[in-house]
Amino acid sequence: MTAKILVLPGDGIGPEITAQAEKVLEVLRAKYKFDVEWTHGLLGGAAYDATGEPLPAATLEAARKSDAVLLAAVGGPKYDTAPRDKRPERGLLGIRAGMGLYANLRPAILYPELAAASSLKPELVADLDVLIVRELTGGIYFGQPRGIEVRDGVRVGINTEVYSEPEIERIARTAFDAAQLRGKRLCSVDKANVLESSELWRETVIRVGRDYPDVQLTHQYVDNAAMQLVRAPKQFDVIVTSNLFGDILSDIAAQLTGSIGMLPSASLNERGQGLYEPIHGSAPDIAGKGVANPLAMILSLAMLLRYSLKRGDLADKVQKAVRHVLADGLRTADIARSGEKTVGTLEMGEAVVGRL
Template identity: 40%
Template sequence: MKRSIAILSGDGIGPEVMDQTIRIIKKIEEKFGHQFHLQYGDVGGVAYDKFEKHLPEMTHQICEYSDAILFGSVGGPLTESHLKKWQDCEKNSILVLRKKFQFSTNMRPIKVFRELNAISPLKESIVGANGIDFIILRELLGDVYTGEHKTYIENNLRTATDLSLYNEKQIKILAHHSFKVAQKRKSKVTSVDKANALDTSKLWRTIMNEVSNQYPDVFLEHMLVDNCAYQFMINPSQFDVIVTANLFGDILSDAAAGLTGSLGLIPSASFNEQGFALYEPSGGSAPNIAGKNIANPIAQILSFVLLLKHSFELYEEAILIEKAIHQTLKNGFRTQDICFSDNNYVSSSKFTDIILSFI
């Protein structure tokens, strides 16, 4: 297979974990005879240093002519957030890409590796009983983030409003995606909303019910967002596919990531209606550990695994990488963020060495 991948490593630990992932990509090429044309683009602070833009036109073009985008991370130290290099860095890069390519659906798999049950903040009796393995699908282009934002004075009081807006087409796109994903898993969708208080959620629930009629083999349930957060803590194994709006999804996906014990384990993917996608780890740029060769590469590698599955339909290759990661963990190898002892972890590159040996 010949495919083109846009590589946008970005800032902080982005280039480090991307380098380890590229080693995996090269190994898969060699083992299966594929040709992955990697096109490198600057994004974030590193792009600003060169072009005084967080997302230069050249990077736009690289993404446009690629079959998929593999993204690292952007952003700098909080102490330097006032500098032009970092001001609105995320807004001007990853959020612009989402809007440009109309990435309407974000997928975040939440899975606790059995070998890492002990680092989950939940009790072993909760995590170990049935395991934690579900997917959160979040709508990306609607809701309060993209509605009108206004700050003004009313009755001599500082006042602010943020408009949450949804139309039925936006909801339908995500609804169909969620049912199709569920058909390949355990055929259960949990739609999360706040229909007891919000009109946008009432519309959300109505559209989900309508679309569900086209998928009689998938069970649909509705759950209020506050109850969903509670259920994460007491019975997370009940979930298969969770589908929710932009704001709720932003909060719940990070809360769910906490169940695994480390954001360094969580990949994600963002799709548009045509199936074009961007893949990225869920953690940030972590500038405090950049350049130390200690960042966990698993989330970035698993983002490539998602790319293989969803953009290229190379399931054998994807499963092989997943098994290699499991085997590496099973043999006791850990990066610092998932290791109990400060003196008993391996470097990012060494960890990748072991994964490669199992591939």
């Protein structure tokens, strides 16, 4: 069947990097006979400008009907004075909720050619490839009761960490499935020594793990996992953890790579649909200058191929093309060392296409 992708260029540098990802899709369709079609939609500031809403109903309907959504970025300072419910970020939150996206997959990949960009020693991070699977819709960010109240004349802030067994099982299966596509090693991160929610988390992950005998399951407390990520990050393959812990650990892992301009992400629902986007944001300060790095967008497309469309063969080709381009010495400004020659968005995108 024909794969259907909704493409959302969004704001800032979004249209520029989206154009390069679409060139990759065109090559996959023409050279590798990939049966795919894609349409465009509005989200964020671009949608607000055109329709008065950051998430038009037509965009959400198209997203639900697609096999996957490829999003560039939303937001920009011109919308800071817009009503809060009309700001670009509300569109992003709305499409995540409307698609029921519960699992965030964020890889931290460091190609050896860029090892010097990391704050850690190159030998610790060269060839780093870690995937963090974060639960998105539960935990302390959404638990009830919450709020600020007065107790005995003192203001008290309250947040509640809540996880049900089905919520934990759902994210655990997503992580085990992801591990099967990679190195077949999964580390579950919790705080089971002090938190009852983590006790249930660990018990549930162990139970689910019995259905995946080919995946090696280990456990770490979150404080130790944070330390291990900066001590010996290559010990990890896939990490699965809660909303709060995943929020923190994924940012630590991102910093290991030295440049967020290279990092893709995915958010998945129970149907296997996903919203795929680079993590770098809309970068309005360089929008329209032709200097943005399109590689995170292209690598987000590779994740889309792997996880939603089940075309790992094509995902591998895209990732290898990116690696070859880096090995050829091409650098956009964000990943170049002092004195290195840099290329722009168009040249970098065309180099990847050429390698494909």
